[in-house]
Amino acid sequence: IDLMHTVFCLGRGGNGPSGICLSYLLSGYKPYLDPSAVHPNPVLYRKLQETRHLPITEQDLEYLSEGLEGRSGNPVAVLFDTLLHPNADFGYEFPPVLQWRRDKQQHLPHLVLGRATPGGAWHVMEGSMLTISLGIWMELPGINYRDLTNNGKCRGVTNDRATPEEISSYYRNYVKLMGLKQNFVDNTYVTSNGHGVGYQRVQGDTHVPFCLFSENVVLATGASDSPAQLGVEGEELPFVFHSISALGLAVSRKKLGPNSDPVLIVGAGLSAADAVLCACNNNISVLHAFRKHVDDPGLIFKQLPKTLYPEYHKVYHMMHSQTHATPNMAATSTTNGLPSMAASVCSKMCSKPQPTTTNMAASGGPVLFPDYTSFPEHCVVSFQSDMKCVLQGSNSLKAFKISMALVLIGTHPNLFFLKGQGQYLGLDPTKPISCKQNPVDVHPYTFECTKDPGLFAMGPLVGDNFVRFLKGGALGIASCLLKRLKKKGKLIAEGGGVGGGEFI
Numbered sequence: 199i200d201l202m203h204t205v206f207c208l209g210r211g212g213n214g215p216s217g218i219c220l221s222y223l224l225s226g227y228k229p230y231l232d233p234s235a236v237h238p239n240p241v242l243y244r245k246l247q248e249t250r251h252l253p254i255t256e257q258d259l260e261y262l263s264e265g266l267e268g269r270s271g272n273p274v275a276v277l278f279d280t281l282l283h284p285n286a287d288f289g290y291e292f293p294p295v296l297q298w299r300r301d302k303q304q305h306l307p308h309l310v311l312g313r314a315t316p317g318g319a320w321h322v323m324e325g326s327m328l329t330i331s332l333g334i335w336m337e338l339p340g341i342n343y344r345d346l347t348n349n350g351k352c353r354g355v356t357n358d359r360a361t362p363e364e365i366s367s368y369y370r371n372y373v374k375l376m377g378l379k380q381n382f383v384d385n386t387y388v389t390s391n392g393h394g395v396g397y398q399r400v401q402g403d404t405h406v407p408f409c410l411f412s413e414n415v416v417l418a419t420g421a422s423d424s425p426a427q428l429g430v431e432g433e434e435l436p437f438v439f440h441s442i443s444a445l446g447l448a449v450s451r452k453k454l455g456p457n458s459d460p461v462l463i464v465g466a467g468l469s470a471a472d473a474v475l476c477a478c479n480n481n482i483s484v485l486h487a488f489r490k491h492v493d494d495p496g497l498i499f500k501q502l503p504k505t506l507y508p509e510y511h512k513v514y515h516m517m518h519s520q521t522h523a524t525p526n527m528a529a530t531s532t533t534n535g536l537p538s539m540a541a542s543v544c545s546k547m548c549s550k551p552q553p554t555t556t557n558m559a560a561s562g563g564p565v566l567f568p569d570y571t572s573f574p575e576h577c578v579v580s581f582q583s584d585m586k587c588v589l590q591g592s593n594s595l596k597a598f599k600i601s602m603a604l605v606l607i608g609t610h611p612n613l614f615f616l617k618g619q620g621q622y623l624g625l626d627p628t629k630p631i632s633c634k635q636n637p638v639d640v641h642p643y644t645f646e647c648t649k650d651p652g653l654f655a656m657g658p659l660v661g662d663n664f665v666r667f668l669k670g671g672a673l674g675i676a677s678c679l680l681k682r683l684k685k686k687g688k689l690i691a692e693g694g695g696v697g698g699g700e701f702i
Contacts, residue, residue: 213312213382215665216418216657216672218369219338221381223676224306227298227340228253229281235295238285241265246295254281254296255677256684259643268667273642275662275670282339283666298340306679309410311386311396316373336365336665338372346371388615396615413652416675417620421633421658423612428464428605432581438603442473445604449480456481458601460569462587464578465606466490467498471513473604474570483569485598487576487589492518517572522596578605608634611659623647623655637661644678645671654678 231250237243242262249257259274268276269287284292310316337343346368373379386408388396397405425440427433439445445461448454454461463473466488477484490497499507499514579588579595587603589596611631613620621627624636627649631638638655639648645660647653656662656671 213310213316214420216668217310218316218373219669219672220675221310221378222376223672224308225378226301226305228255228301229296229298232295232297237295255680259677270667271661272670274674275667278670278673279666308381310382312384315384316370316382340376341372343368390615415653417655417659418657419611421609421611424610426608426610428578430578430580435581437585438581440605442469445473445476454482454601458482459599460485462600462603469606471510473606474513475509478567485571487573489577492574512566516566516570520570520572522571522573623649633658643674645674
């Protein structure tokens with residue numbers, strides 16, 4: 199395939215919610231202030247009224263965003279969020295203040311490339327989990343989430359969160375209902391960004407190469423490509439995994455059960471908490487190690503309301519109350535290449551760990567799952583080929599026999615198709631791209647990469663990990679491209695797709 203398009207989104211998750219929302223805005227759908235709506239922010243509402251005859255994409259996004267505050271560091275993300283979900287952070291569920299109209303004369307030819315069907319990583323997530331965000335915060339412009347998934351009914355506080363299956367179904371149906379399907383190319387793998395070189399998998403394992411030419415490329419890969427590693431001895435052993443799906447697979451195949459050695463879960467985020475819940479629900483013993491103190495204000499559990507996330511607060515309660523007693527360990531000799539303290543521990547394996555009753559009594563709550571033990575302020579020293587792991591605390595080393603280990607300490611984007619893994623695009627070009635520590639450096643209102651004009655980034659790559667806020671990237675990019683085309687007098691008419699119409 200040898201094509202030229204105005205823009206294409208690429209990457210493993212290029213056809214996830216980021217790419218879908220951008221495709222919507224590039225397909226001629228334009229947001230206007232709803233004449234019947236009143237925004238609760240009087241300053242923003244006054245600004246919107248000043249140019250109510252223009253779509254938001256043609257307005258000054260910097261001016262509209264000025265003074266707004268929200269839970270994203272990207273001002274356009276905060277702007278778009280407050281237009282779609284006014285005062286959501288205060289617990290309100292006000293309707294959007296936008297009215298969508300389609301102008302087919304302003305369709306920009308584009309392709310959205312992804313390794314699977316539209317929906318991105320949501321298709322491979324554990325189906326029994328619930329989203330952190332409310333279902334309505336996962337919706338995209340133009341179609342109400344509840345209308346597609348629950349006949350418009352509110353299911354209650356906790357149940358207004360959604361399962362990955364519901365979300366992936368919503369995104370897949372959204373693409374069909376909004377007439378976007380022709381913009382999506384499924385089962386594609388980008389191998390180089392020289393000119394969008396890649397291949398499409400068809401009919402099983404057949405690979406069809408393609409090459410795309412475009413002056414504008416959008417990175418919408420998400421952040422779940424490469425799991426973070428501990429970098430310790432034995433991490434490559436076959437019983438060490440970096441995905442919660444490995445635990446579910448072992449349970450379904452009856453390889454784990456109540457009589458198995460404990461599962462070691464490393465990490466203090468929500469993926470680790472999901473793994474704890476999965477193990478506990480299947481009566482599998484759990485050793486839970488994490489570096490932070492249980493009262494660390496940075497723990498995600500402290501940011502989640504108990505009424506909305508009861509299952510995560512159960513895990514946090516166990517992390518706090520069912521900690522392992524930590525005896526002092528004396529240094530002795532060295533065995534099998536382990537540090538001297540580890541040698542003495544490994545020569546006398548720790549018996550099945552028991553939570554400290556003192557901490558349980560202090561917490562004032564019952565033992566939720568007696569075969570769970572937490573190890574706060576611990577790190578993994580090594581994994582051994584005989585299914586043993588060594589944990590290090592502040593003044594001790596402990597060794598345990600385990601059935602499997604799950605290292606769930608985050609993920610990183612895989613930008614292998616870019617020069618130097620895309621490192622040159624980061625805020626700090628000397629470090630790898632990291633959604634939290636080193637996101638892609640983009641213009642705050644256009645999302646164009648500051649170090650590579652014509653290349654844009656959105657979603658987790660620029661620090662917006664929640665669907666609720668990544669939609670702002672789509673608004674900024676679409677607005678930028680539409681304004682540039684209008685300035686050149688090259689607006690795209692419908693039908694200007696492959697080989698037709700005006701192109702940048």
